Amino acid sequence: xxxxxxxxxxxxxxxxxxxxxSRNAQIMGRHxxxxxxxxxxxxxxxxxxxxxxIALQGNPxxxxxxxxxxxxxxASHGITDIIYAVSMVASKVDRAAPLLRxxxxxxxxxxxxxxxQDIAKRASELKIEMTILIELDVGDCRGGMMADSAxxxxxxxxxxxxxxxxxxGLLCHAGNSYxxxxxQEMQKVAAVEHDAALFATQKLRTAGLDCPIVxxxxxxTAKHAxxxxxxxxxxxxxxxxGDAFQAQIxxxxxxxxxxxxxxxxxxxxxxxNCMLIDAGSLALSQDRSTAADGLSEDVGFGLVMDEQAQxxxxxxxVARAYQEHGIVTCDGDFPFDEYPIGSRVRVFPNHACxxxxxxxxxQVVDGGDEIIHTWHRVNGW
Amino acid sequence: xxxxxxxxxxxxxxxxxxxxxSRNAQIMGRHxxxxxxxxxxxxxxxxxxxxxxIALQGNPxxxxxxxxxxxxxxASHGITDIIYAVSMVASKVDRAAPLLRxxxxxxxxxxxxxxxQDIAKRASELKIEMTILIELDVGDCRGGMMADSAxxxxxxxxxxxxxxxxxxGLLCHAGNSYxxxxxQEMQKVAAVEHDAALFATQKLRTAGLDCPIVxxxxxxTAKHAxxxxxxxxxxxxxxxxGDAFQAQIxxxxxxxxxxxxxxxxxxxxxxxNCMLIDAGSLALSQDRSTAADGLSEDVGFGLVMDEQAQxxxxxxxVARAYQEHGIVTCDGDFPFDEYPIGSRVRVFPNHACxxxxxxxxxQVVDGGDEIIHTWHRVNGW
Numbered sequence: 001x002x003x004x005x006x007x008x009x010x011x012x013x014x015x016x017x018x019x020x021x022s023r024n025a026q027i028m029g030r031h032x033x034x035x036x037x038x039x040x041x042x043x044x045x046x047x048x049x050x051x052x053x054i055a056l057q058g059n060p061x062x063x064x065x066x067x068x069x070x071x072x073x074x075a076s077h078g079i080t081d082i083i084y085a086v087s088m089v090a091s092k093v094d095r096a097a098p099l100l101r102x103x104x105x106x107x108x109x110x111x112x113x114x115x116x117q118d119i120a121k122r123a124s125e126l127k128i129e130m131t132i133l134i135e136l137d138v139g140d141c142r143g144g145m146m147a148d149s150a151x152x153x154x155x156x157x158x159x160x161x162x163x164x165x166x167x168x169g170l171l172c173h174a175g176n177s178y179x180x181x182x183x184q185e186m187q188k189v190a191a192v193e194h195d196a197a198l199f200a201t202q203k204l205r206t207a208g209l210d211c212p213i214v215x216x217x218x219x220x221t222a223k224h225a226x227x228x229x230x231x232x233x234x235x236x237x238x239x240x241x242g243d244a245f246q247a248q249i250x251x252x253x254x255x256x257x258x259x260x261x262x263x264x265x266x267x268x269x270x271x272x273n274c275m276l277i278d279a280g281s282l283a284l285s286q287d288r289s290t291a292a293d294g295l296s297e298d299v300g301f302g303l304v305m306d307e308q309a310q311x312x313x314x315x316x317x318v319a320r321a322y323q324e325h326g327i328v329t330c331d332g333d334f335p336f337d338e339y340p341i342g343s344r345v346r347v348f349p350n351h352a353c354x355x356x357x358x359x360x361x362x363q364v365v366d367g368g369d370e371i372i373h374t375w376h377r378v379n380g381w
Numbered sequence: 382x383x384x385x386x387x388x389x390x391x392x393x394x395x396x397x398x399x400x401x402x403s404r405n406a407q408i409m410g411r412h413x414x415x416x417x418x419x420x421x422x423x424x425x426x427x428x429x430x431x432x433x434x435i436a437l438q439g440n441p442x443x444x445x446x447x448x449x450x451x452x453x454x455x456a457s458h459g460i461t462d463i464i465y466a467v468s469m470v471a472s473k474v475d476r477a478a479p480l481l482r483x484x485x486x487x488x489x490x491x492x493x494x495x496x497x498q499d500i501a502k503r504a505s506e507l508k509i510e511m512t513i514l515i516e517l518d519v520g521d522c523r524g525g526m527m528a529d530s531a532x533x534x535x536x537x538x539x540x541x542x543x544x545x546x547x548x549x550g551l552l553c554h555a556g557n558s559y560x561x562x563x564x565q566e567m568q569k570v571a572a573v574e575h576d577a578a579l580f581a582t583q584k585l586r587t588a589g590l591d592c593p594i595v596x597x598x599x600x601x602t603a604k605h606a607x608x609x610x611x612x613x614x615x616x617x618x619x620x621x622x623g624d625a626f627q628a629q630i631x632x633x634x635x636x637x638x639x640x641x642x643x644x645x646x647x648x649x650x651x652x653x654n655c656m657l658i659d660a661g662s663l664a665l666s667q668d669r670s671t672a673a674d675g676l677s678e679d680v681g682f683g684l685v686m687d688e689q690a691q692x693x694x695x696x697x698x699v700a701r702a703y704q705e706h707g708i709v710t711c712d713g714d715f716p717f718d719e720y721p722i723g724s725r726v727r728v729f730p731n732h733a734c735x736x737x738x739x740x741x742x743x744q745v746v747d748g749g750d751e752i753i754h755t756w757h758r759v760n761g762w
Contacts, residue, residue: 066705087647115722266468267524286667324447341496
């Protein structure tokens with residue numbers, strides 16, 4: 001079979017550069033190993049066993065997931081040490097039970113006793129034991145409890161003492177790192193995350209409770225972590241792919257972006273100094289993360305490069321997006337002759353996790369024009 | 382088999398109310414018939430043959446699609462009169478050819494001669510004839526050419542005279558209607574759309590060119606259309622489902638919204654006066670259409686009602702969204718006791734077309750708790 005070329009693919013489609021992915025994975029793996037902790041990559045970004053295998057090279061085979069469907073998928077591909085890092089509820093215990101019975105070491109997170117009671121009841125009925133990590137809020141204001149909450153010890157004891165449950169440790173996610181920009185600010189967020197995790201660990205251990213796992217992480221705080229005494233593992237995910245927002249917050253550079261959408265120029269609007277491509281709100285997602293700070297460049301609905309992803313003309317970007325239309329503009333006069341109708345462009349995302357979720361497959365290239373693999377993604381719930 | 386209930390579904394999932402959908406479809410169908418034109422519903426919103434069958438009841442079996450994949454899907458389900466309403470390019474002719482050879486009356490749109498030349502070449506090579514409608518820009522500033530463009534006649538003649546091509550008529554979409562709010566403004570946009578279409582039709586016909594189809598439409602201008610002399614058909618799609626944005630621009634009311642996401646409460650944050658659900662940026666999309674005008678209510682990432690979609694507490698909405706977490710807030714104190722962890726809510730979209738695209742299936746209810754159908758959607762490209 002003659003290998004497929006980029007130019008033969010139907011558009012829009014999702015292109016993944018193998019070389020850039022491998023380099024990103026190696027750099028983060030080395031960095032986390034140098035910190036003396038375990039890398040537990042978050043597979044919510046890539047949702048692919050092929051990408052996981054690259055991220056796990058040289059690292060223990062443990063991962064983080066954001067849906068039970070991901071847990072089922074990765075377990076079916078032989079990864080058995082998994083944290084499902086979204087608050088567990090009793091109504092999902094039945095779905096998780098077969099994995100536990102099959103010997104998958106699937107761990108859950110929680111931050112309140114009411115839910116723990118409901119889960120314990122169902123786990124006992126199903127005769128399974130569920131390992132639960134207490135979720136801490138270290139400034140993200142999303143899930144979790146504060147490290148100094150009076151409920152922490154109460155929940156720790158409940159998880160330790162209740163049949164059907166087991167206290168697995170602590171988990172936190174400094175998602176608030178995304179609000180900052182400078183290395184100094186990032187280091188401060190990373191330090192707060194570290195301190196809160198240690199404080200809570202100490203509290204549990206002083207009370208005689210077991211706390212084997214102390215799990216922290218986000219791509220920015222992983223990148224800016226200092227010494228990590230007392231931490232056992234770091235979770236991060238988007239570092240594998242990078243994106244324009246991660247470049248904006250200095251977690252990567254624009255040259256580290258591994259995924260993009262291949263799109264076709266479908267219309268020139270010389271009267272409006274713009275062109276249209278066949279990738280809009282669905283193909284690119286509506287993520288506008290780079291619009292947030294007003295300081296660095298806002299890439300609209302995506303940063304546009306040429307078909308080979310080698311060069312970018314004058315701030316070229318998707319300025320507006322409709323369901324299946326993207327309006328591409330640039331600074332100054334639009335170079336229509338270099339982008340004839342029917343030619344192709346590559347659109348790089350604001351947020352790789354969200355853009356990639358619109359596709360069932362990656363078309364994998366390695367710098368060039370040739371499709372070397374087609375890799376599947378596990379979307380949905 | 383005992384029928385499934387809402388309460389037994391894994392969350393997040395997409396719920397479609399059959400009764401509301403049918404009512405929306407009947408009202409629009411009646412309205413368009415009373416205007417004496419053909420309804421050619423845009424299936425980009427629903428992407429489902431089951432929904433199409435309801436929309437087409439009492440109307441000719443013709444539709445509009447936004448992807449060639451939709452065209453293939455609907456043709457395989459017996460709908461053979463289809464307009465693919467995104468600018469056609471030569472590289473997509475090979476994919477369309479089998480449909481034309483199978484006798485599907487698939488029509489395309491275009492707005493420039495360069496592209497028409499490339500398409501004609503490939504159509505001739507493949508020995509097919511492609512019917513092309515000229516796309517007009519009636520104020521949307523997206524695709525199309527202006528009705529008074531000097532290119533109009535040139536393109537019309539080229540499509541009429543070139544082997545492999547056939548001039549099918551004109552098509553325009555007043556997407557700019559979405560920027561307006563009052564009935565008076567909408568009527569004005571609808572009138573501009575109508576006038577531009579008539580002006581261009583006249584120009585073609587005066588030059589001796591055939592213009593069998595004059596296709597206009599968007600849900601708002603369909604709703605607010607006056608007399609439609611000279612127009613042959615109206616395309617609209619989101620009217621079937623409605624959404625919070627369509628309610629904001631008075632195309633529907635909040636009681637006409639037919640689709641919602643069923644989500645589970647996974648965490649209470651009494652310290653932050655909010656709760657978390659298991660539906661975030663992926664489950665709800667990141668569409669923020671209701672934030673646009675600053676006048677009417679901004680429903681955040683979705684309007685939240687109780688599990689039965691019967692009542693809404695005090696402006697309850699998804700205020701923030703992460704990949705798999707939605708942060709639900711309301712005005713005033715949060716009613717935690719009425720929404721215990723594990724309970725369910727229904728989240729109604731800003732933009733139905735985008736939110737529904739995150740799901741492969743509809744769970745269909747009819748007002749109550751029982752799942753009466755599971756209907757498939759054709760996503761992707």
